[in-house]
Amino acid sequence: MRILGIDPGTLHMGYGLIDDVNGVISMVECGVLSLPKTVPLEKRLHRFYVELLDIIGSFHPEEVAVEEPFVALNVRSALAIGRAQAIAILAAAGNNLPIFRYSPTQVKQQVTNYGRSSKAQVETMVKLQLGLSVLPQPSDAADALAIAICHLQQRRLNSLISKIR
Amino acid sequence: MRILGIDPGTLHMGYGLIDDVNGVISMVECGVLSLPKTVPLEKRLHRFYVELLDIIGSFHPEEVAVEEPFVALNVRSALAIGRAQAIAILAAAGNNLPIFRYSPTQVKQQVTNYGRSSKAQVETMVKLQLGLSVLPQPSDAADALAIAICHLQQRRLNSLISKIR
Numbered sequence: 001m002r003i004l005g006i007d008p009g010t011l012h013m014g015y016g017l018i019d020d021v022n023g024v025i026s027m028v029e030c031g032v033l034s035l036p037k038t039v040p041l042e043k044r045l046h047r048f049y050v051e052l053l054d055i056i057g058s059f060h061p062e063e064v065a066v067e068e069p070f071v072a073l074n075v076r077s078a079l080a081i082g083r084a085q086a087i088a089i090l091a092a093a094g095n096n097l098p099i100f101r102y103s104p105t106q107v108k109q110q111v112t113n114y115g116r117s118s119k120a121q122v123e124t125m126v127k128l129q130l131g132l133s134v135l136p137q138p139s140d141a142a143d144a145l146a147i148a149i150c151h152l153q154q155r156r157l158n159s160l161i162s163k164i165r
Numbered sequence: 166m167r168i169l170g171i172d173p174g175t176l177h178m179g180y181g182l183i184d185d186v187n188g189v190i191s192m193v194e195c196g197v198l199s200l201p202k203t204v205p206l207e208k209r210l211h212r213f214y215v216e217l218l219d220i221i222g223s224f225h226p227e228e229v230a231v232e233e234p235f236v237a238l239n240v241r242s243a244l245a246i247g248r249a250q251a252i253a254i255l256a257a258a259g260n261n262l263p264i265f266r267y268s269p270t271q272v273k274q275q276v277t278n279y280g281r282s283s284k285a286q287v288e289t290m291v292k293l294q295l296g297l298s299v300l301p302q303p304s305d306a307a308d309a310l311a312i313a314i315c316h317l318q319q320r321r322l323n324s325l326i327s328k329i330r
Contacts, residue, residue, distance in 0.1 A: 041254065042254045042258045042264050045251055046254075046258035069240075074240070075234075075240055079247040079250075080247065082245065082246065085248060086210055086252055086255075087251055089248075090214055099207050
């Protein structure tokens with residue numbers, strides 16, 4: 001099972017791909033799409049969309065997970081995250097890939113077992129769980145990997161629950 | 166000059182096409198893309214995107230105008246409008262069409278000459294300016310036509326200003 005995690009932003013869009021082979025998870029690739037603020041919004045959104053399609057076409061994830069802000073800081077950031085999220089959703093939907101949305105609290109809960117963990121704790125757990133010697137940089141890429149791991153844990157949980165029932 | 170106006174929403178997306186021929190404006194087409202809330206967000210966004218591409222492909226607008234919330238009511242609606250707006254921006258950008266964003270106040274100002282006019286006043290002016298016997302229905306379609314008219318007025322204003330300079 002290969003999962004693509006996306007940390008949506010209209011200036012920086014983090015992405016991270018992980019594999020789950022018989023319960024052993026590993027990092028496939030991660031990075032950040034970035035464009036300066038001087039590039040018009042429509043060009044940034046379109047470029048990110050094309051690059052996400054390219055990532056999906058190159059790495060063939062089976063499912064996509066994207067961060068969903070539960071309570072955004074303010075209206076302006078909610079508008080920006082909404083725009084970036086739509087691009088990610090569209091890239092997945094256009095490839096018939098299931099897409100799942102997780103709040104920051106869900107990501108923290110699934111990755112560190114604690115919904116209020118710090119950014120540093122999440123990053124440490126991402127590094128440990130993926131067996132990496134150093135933390136993926138920049139932080140948007142690490143965040144995207146955390147979202148992918150969150151989805152994988154949620155899948156395992158759902159699978160366990162369905163077996164119990 | 167043919168303009169496509171879009172009133173972005175993730176459940177209802179209004180669209181309106183107007184023509185400006187030697188200063189005489191007329192309505193070409195208008196309508197609303199709608200999907201029930203029971204359809205998952207990713208399917209709604211993808212369907213709206215495909216339908217907007219279809220509208221652009223059928224009517225060949227030269228420029229696109231979309232509403233930009235200046236102060237959205239709340240974070241949840243900002244997130245939704247951001248998503249819907251991104252779909253409209255992407256459909257325009259993918260066709261190399263210039264896209265312009267206008268706040269509700271700008272739309273009111275350009276269409277009725279008064280930034281705080283009521284919804285009914287805007288609708289009446291849309292009807293008058295397009296020489297229609299009845300108001301376009303539903304209101305999302307009328308709103309999209311208002312956004313297209315706003316862009317046309319702004320273009321005329323810019324053209325006048327550039328001549329004065």
